[in-house]
């Protein structure tokens with residue numbers, strides 16, 4: 001029984017003693033309580049981490065052995081913006097851990113940071129002394145030392161890991177990652193593609209190269225797997241495939257409503273396991289609260305380039321869009337010419353919105369990115385930040401980015417022809433038509 005309606009049932013039935021013995025870490029684990037290591041291909045289909053990586057492992061005495069190294073990492077958020085972050089194994093965020101329910105995992109954590117740290121295995125059921133809260137559950141790992149975590153995975157689902165020592169600083173600098181646990185005996189339809197995306201937000205002032213972990217509210221770099229669009233890799237899928245997208249959120253402050261275009265999905269998992277089918281609501285947006293994970297599933301039956309993004313408008317805006325004055329409707333008149341006498345090249349901008357700021361290639365301070373976008377197939381894409389593209393195609397060349405979608409004739413919005421306007425009686429000069437919402 002992998003699932004159930006009560007907390008007791010949320011813990012999976014990891015079978016009793018097997019042959020052989022093993023080192024125990026607590027009296028509760030005096031007997032071996034794990035299964036043979038789950039293997040990719042045989043026991044699960046590996047996840048895909050766009051822009052990311054996975055932590056390698058090896059089997060020693062029936063346990064999966066991992067090695068995480070906490071260290072400073074030079075990370076590129078999008079072309080033109082790099083910063084010194086804290087992460088794991090040369091990555092921000094850390095590599096995704098992938099394992100199978102019933103696996104015994106032994107995870108070594110080496111601390112190469114200038115400060116003590118710990119790792120908390122977020123949402124994972126384990127002995128108290130393995131929970132990783134500095135001071136409460138363990139001594140923090142001093143710089144230069146290596147600690148050993150070891151536990152049996154008694155659950156399946158989408159989980160995370162992060163530092164639980166000086167949390168504001170260390171999570172704010174990027175010390176987070178995903179931990180996916182596949183079910184030993186899967187329920188529900190098998191998925192063809194299984195994507196993992198960790199959401200985060202950062203404050204990196206233009207021209208600086210160190211995220212500011214003291215920021216409380218005004219984040220200006222919003223990321224999926226630590227990349228801001230146009231740095232995000234597309235999710236590539238063949239038409240008709242069943243797709244799962246696992247979303248985690250370890251942002252310092254904000255919940256992110258992630259919206260998918262083109263499909264209706266169901267929320268199939270929370271951090272605590274699979275949602276019973278009868279409780280899976282159809283949705284187009286999934287709210288991923290801070291400190292939570294959600295998985296969504298759908299059949300990608302519609303070809304095209306579909307947006308996947310946070311629906312908070314400031315979260316699809318990059319660095320330079322924050323803190324700008326409100327210029328909407330401003331009529332500069334002779335102002336530009338007067339200012340140009342003092343400041344050559346000056347031009348008032350933003351009177352009709354922000355859309356052209358990225359497109360015009362306005363100069364930005366070194367090591368910073370325009371507020372939004374890149375050129376798309378049809379026009380400039382005016383989103384940045386927490387935005388990526390789901391590319392669904394009838395045919396694919398491996399998992400390669402297939403480029404932009406070719407819209408079949410008659411399926412693309414474009415300028416209305418004079419003939420069509422005349423035929424349908426649309427008078428573009430007349431007052432805009434409107435009908436009262438209730439009888440007069």
Ligand SMILES: [Cu+2]
Pocket residue numbers: 254255256257310311312315386
């Ligand atoms: Cu958001």
